[in-house]
Amino acid sequence: MAHWLVTGGAGFIGSHLVEALVARGHTVRVLDNFSTGRLENLAAVLDRIEVVTGDVRDPCVVREAARGTDVVAHLAAVVSVQASLEDPRTTMAVNVEGTLNVLEAARTAGARVLFASSAAVYGDHTVLPLEEDLSPRPLSPYAASKAAGEALCRAYHAAFGLSTLSLRFFNVYGPRQDPRSPYSGVISIFVDRMQRGLPPVVYGDGLQTRDFVYVADVVEAVIRAGERGRSDGLALNVARGEEIRILDLIALLNGILSTGLEPVFAPPRAGEVYRSAGSPRRLESVLGWRPQVELKEGLTRLVRETGFRFRADAFDFWAVWGYN
Ligand code: NAD
DSSP states (O other), X not given: OOEEEEETTTSHHHHHHHHHHHHTTOEEEEEEOOSSOOGGGGGGGGGGSEEEEOOTTOHHXXXXXXTTOSXXXXXXXXXXXXXXXXXXXXXXXXXXXXXXXXXHHHHHHTOEEEEEEEGGGGTTOOSSSBOTTSOOOOOSHHHHHHHHHHHHHHHHHHHHOOOEEEEEEOEEEOTTOOTTSTTSOHHHHHHHHHHTTOOOEEESOSOOEEOEEEHHHHHHHHHHHHHSOOOEEEEEEEOXXXXXXXXXXXXXXXXXXXXXXXXXXXXXXXXOOSOOOBOOHHHHHHHOOXXXXXXXXXXXXXXXXXXXXXXXXXXXXXXXXXXX
């Protein structure tokens, strides 16, 4: 069993990762500044983990948090294309400088690093499914920050022999993704609105596509990567390889929720890609990973687990969805 540090461990993906690590007998420390993460996300395991409140922009805090660990899963980030367009400097400070601090701390601790990168690094490549060898073509400061994080991971492997691996998450969905954040993922926002009888808002024509991957599958990929041992600085897609049109996603949700809601259309948003689907082949060959949860199954689980809580609240907002 290993000692893990999970930065951003109180967030959506991080808290699922922490739960799964604890269930497998690993020792877990979380570093989070609770900007979007919440302690209640960790309620089920709080008595079995260590939680450090702190900012990845502070090198001393990160060094202390990484002390004695074997694996650092670095998930803490400003997680939004839109936020990065509004305030690029903060996105770069948290996502790039924060990653540099994590790599330095891991070097001191002798820990392996798993970096939560994003499909956003591919930008406007049009040949699908996206393969890892394509050069990054970021369309937003957020995407650029993830490409820079990957480059740092590669450089720390080449220069210092540090074991690093970047995992390019495609569109992750599942319970605990906050639908009230204007920067949240499209599925949580659609489910939240549609459960309250409100039409989903689509930016653009609705024919844009995404490759949705259920959070439990993403967690499995991260844990396999961490348990595998040394990595060589490269990047792997965490994707299902399935291209889903936003209008088809809405149709699926209408079926699951027994609603017949028509979308409302709004102008397309800057910084977002039009089509996206990643090839999972390399992840499969390196880690033996295969996605287990079909989209319909994942959506059904999400609706089942969150339905009651969402319906209980009448709060409304003009939904925004992003490619994070
Ligand atoms: P999230 O916002 O739920 O989690 C991010 C966590 O990082 C939060 O707990 C937040 O409080 C913490 N954090 C933010 N800034 C921090 C700082 N300066 N210091 C310490 N902690 C800080 O988002 P998520 O969806 O769980 O994303 C986790 C990671 O996965 C991120 O790196 C994100 O870029 C990446 N990712 C997510 C998706 C997705 O679809 N959700 C897709 C691609 C990549």
